[in-house]
Amino acid sequence: MIWAKNSIKILFCTSFMLIQLSASAQSYVGRNVKAAIFSSTPIEDIRAVSVNGTAAIISKTKEVVVQIPIKSLTFDRKLMQEHFNENYMESDKYPQAKFKGTIDQDIDFSKAGEYNVTVTGTLSIHGVDKVRTIPGKLTIGDGVLQIFTEFKVACVDHKIKIPKLVITKIAEVISVKVDGKLNLLK
Amino acid sequence: MKTTGLLVIAFSIFLTQGFAQNADSLLRTLDSGKADTKVDAVFKSTRVVLSHSTETQKKHDLDLRIRHHFGDIGGRFGNAHTLYGLDVASDLFIGLDYGVTDDFTVAVGRSKQDELFNFSGKYKLLKQKSDGAMPVNLTMFAQLGLVAREPFTDSEFATYSNRFSYFFQALISRKISSRLSLQAMPGLLMRKNTSESRDPENLFSIGFAGRMKLTKRLSFVADYTLVNGLSRPTDLSQAYYNPLGVGLEIETGGHIFSLNFMNSEYILENNFIPGTKKNWGDGGVRFGFTISRNFTLFKSKNKDPDKASKIY
Numbered sequence: 001m002i003w004a005k006n007s008i009k010i011l012f013c014t015s016f017m018l019i020q021l022s023a024s025a026q027s028y029v030g031r032n033v034k035a036a037i038f039s040s041t042p043i044e045d046i047r048a049v050s051v052n053g054t055a056a057i058i059s060k061t062k063e064v065v066v067q068i069p070i071k072s073l074t075f076d077r078k079l080m081q082e083h084f085n086e087n088y089m090e091s092d093k094y095p096q097a098k099f100k101g102t103i104d105q106d107i108d109f110s111k112a113g114e115y116n117v118t119v120t121g122t123l124s125i126h127g128v129d130k131v132r133t134i135p136g137k138l139t140i141g142d143g144v145l146q147i148f149t150e151f152k153v154a155c156v157d158h159k160i161k162i163p164k165l166v167i168t169k170i171a172e173v174i175s176v177k178v179d180g181k182l183n184l185l186k
Numbered sequence: 187m188k189t190t191g192l193l194v195i196a197f198s199i200f201l202t203q204g205f206a207q208n209a210d211s212l213l214r215t216l217d218s219g220k221a222d223t224k225v226d227a228v229f230k231s232t233r234v235v236l237s238h239s240t241e242t243q244k245k246h247d248l249d250l251r252i253r254h255h256f257g258d259i260g261g262r263f264g265n266a267h268t269l270y271g272l273d274v275a276s277d278l279f280i281g282l283d284y285g286v287t288d289d290f291t292v293a294v295g296r297s298k299q300d301e302l303f304n305f306s307g308k309y310k311l312l313k314q315k316s317d318g319a320m321p322v323n324l325t326m327f328a329q330l331g332l333v334a335r336e337p338f339t340d341s342e343f344a345t346y347s348n349r350f351s352y353f354f355q356a357l358i359s360r361k362i363s364s365r366l367s368l369q370a371m372p373g374l375l376m377r378k379n380t381s382e383s384r385d386p387e388n389l390f391s392i393g394f395a396g397r398m399k400l401t402k403r404l405s406f407v408a409d410y411t412l413v414n415g416l417s418r419p420t421d422l423s424q425a426y427y428n429p430l431g432v433g434l435e436i437e438t439g440g441h442i443f444s445l446n447f448m449n450s451e452y453i454l455e456n457n458f459i460p461g462t463k464k465n466w467g468d469g470g471v472r473f474g475f476t477i478s479r480n481f482t483l484f485k486s487k488n489k490d491p492d493k494a495s496k497i498y
């Protein structure tokens with residue numbers, strides 16, 4: 001009788017563990033997420049790109065996190081890159097740009113296809129947090145997620161000051177594009 | 187048997203916590219050891235006031251630099267008669283610095299003093315890392331000077347090689363904080379053209395420099411070079427002084443403007459290290475300025491449309 005009781009207990013625990021394991025298997029992570037910024041004024045266009053972003057999505061909680069190291073954004077003009085880090089982003093103090101939010105729609109992660117989604121959460125750039133709802137595209141494949149988003153960031157929202165002298169060269173609103181592939185975490 | 191059951195439960199709880207990760211902690215596992223630890227912008231410019239800094243030109247960047255040293259503010263040659271030195275140009279300099287790579291810069295220039303042409307190379311050997319793996323920057327600098335003026339006496343340039351001087355310097359700097367950078371630079375100047383026999387041809391020097399950022403784009407800069415009393419006697423018939431410069435450095439995009447005060451009449455190391463005859467004490471200080479403009483060359487080589495910038 002005692003023996004039977006214990007086996008039930010063990011069986012229960014084992015199945016509980018298995019459930020947990022299968023739940024954790026619903027995490028997707030991606031390295032080398034591409035992020036591009038674009039500033040456009042009638043005087044000058046400036047572009048920079050990073051391929052060192054990271055992203056994670058948990059299907060159960062619909063949680064999304066994307067993080068870009070500011071110093072990994074490269075410009076074709078190195079001096080401009082140095083000024084970007086030193087004078088505008090202060091990347092020694094604020095090394096990462098990060099968005100953390102949850103998907104607003106109900107998504108069946110087991111069904112392949114393309115979904116237009118919005119993600120509501122906190123965008124933190126230059127040490128300033130801003131609640132944003134960002135539209136994006138989620139493509140579900142076999143153990144693979146593809147994310148794509150394009151949105152705008154106003155420099156003033158994140159206390160990034162543009163001096164009057166260069167106001168004609170740097171846009172007050174910067175376009176941001178993020179593109180990445182996430183794999184099922186095994 | 188009961189303890190086994192409890193253990194299993196405890197283990198399963200442990201597992202639950204282990205796997206109930208949120209996206210944040212997942213991301214942290216990806217980020218390990220990926221951060222860029224290179225310390226940037228130890229100095230804003232390749233020069234401090236008189237001396238070089240450990241900075242080199244960025245790859246394919248060409249820096250056009252125009253420098254001016256006016257005359258004595260006070261003393262016998264200054265005051266209102268020369269509008270506090272502004273009537274006088276004790277030295278002028280035009281030069282080009284070009285970044286062959288991010289670490290290697292070549293330069294050419296020409297000064298008014300002695301009609302000196304200079305050719306120099308500068309190589310960044312060590313770079314400071316923020317994780318402590320490398321505490322300092324080390325840049326090696328070598329400069330050849332060629333005096334192009336007519337000789338003052340028949341014997342002055344008896345052989346052509348007497349017109350040359352060679353300057354070698356090791357620049358060691360550290361960005362102490364985002365505001366403060368300090369530098370020390372031992373150097374050796376080899377020359378033939380000395381003013382008197384007791385003045386050695388080989389001059390050892392050691393310089394000290396610093397930058398204090400006042401705002402993001404405005405810095406206070408200073409440098410001092412100790413040369414007299416090091417390998418050179420201090421009781422030469424011509425009195426020489428150690429060059430000391432202080433200034434404000436204003437950076438706006440690709441331009442750097444420096445407004446400086448210094449006792450040295452001359453702009454290049456090959457001139458100001460052996461030849462500074464004025465001193466701060468008796469009005470020998472002067473105003474000087476530097477205008478630097480950076481041009482990025484070979485932009486068409488960049489084929490990545492994501493990085494393309496364009497000036498209309």
